[in-house]
Amino acid sequence: MVRKIRTVVAIAALAFTFGLQPPAHAQDSNAKTLETGTFHGKVHSTSGRATIYQGKDGNLILRLTNFKTSNGPDVHVILIAATDADDDANFLKSNTERVELGKLKGNEGDQNYAIPSGTDLSKFQTVSIYCERFNANFGAAPLEKF
């Protein structure tokens, strides 16, 4: 009987110590800043910062801050494959690999875009503000490890 109580107490103590750990971890795992870079203008003058964050559940978010570009028709935010070195091109080649993040929400100000899960960030290393209608690269931000 005494042994049984001891085991129960030991198991309870273990459970308690392990039980305490998750909240302690959760405190510092808020969001990770993965990559960041600044915009340079191409077809239109574009400035600001692009940063990729990773949330607790692994979701990726691109955030633009101090952002400013020219307003235009059908402007999108895309990630392009860095190997194509297209971030310095005024017009993207049709075979440039890209990940669509959505329509540009505003030509000025801070804004967030969800990055599709499974996007290979080691491949898509540049953010481009891209006018789909004219295939024009308004500006690009090559990302580097934060």
Place this chain on the structure above:
Amino acid sequence: MDSRIRSWFSRRKWLLVAVGLPLLIGAWWAFRPEKLWINQKVNEPAPFASSTDPQPLYTGRLEGKAHETSGRATIYKTADGKEYLRLTDFSTSNGPDVHVLLARSDDQSLKQEIVKRQLDSIELGPLKGNQGDQNYDLPASVDFQKYDAAVIYCERFHAVFGVARLEQF
């Protein structure tokens, strides 16, 4: 002659309208010229915002000068208003009397590997390690518009190991 052109126009007026108007509308749709004057401002909050975490203010990549140096330098502000410089993915060569400074990125002395004159800088302390993540407290109210570069600097030989130009985060 004049009246003949005028009569041609009056006869073809409908043609001009029928062709010109769609052309104009098409051109407007394609270029949306009014957007040159109309700005669309947004202001979304940061994702996973937490006001208790230190916020990054400025950041930049370290570039090697006298010695190969790499990594990132970032200035953070804590919730209670203290500022500090953090080096991450940091690697430089080990050396004697190496210090961390803030200096002016446009300082001509930083263009060379060896500083000849007095460097206009703010001392942050001796380098804690030549590799790894590390923090340095900043004195209160540093003017980051002026001191916009983090410098790894060997005091003994006045050698600039590496410089990071800090840009607004």
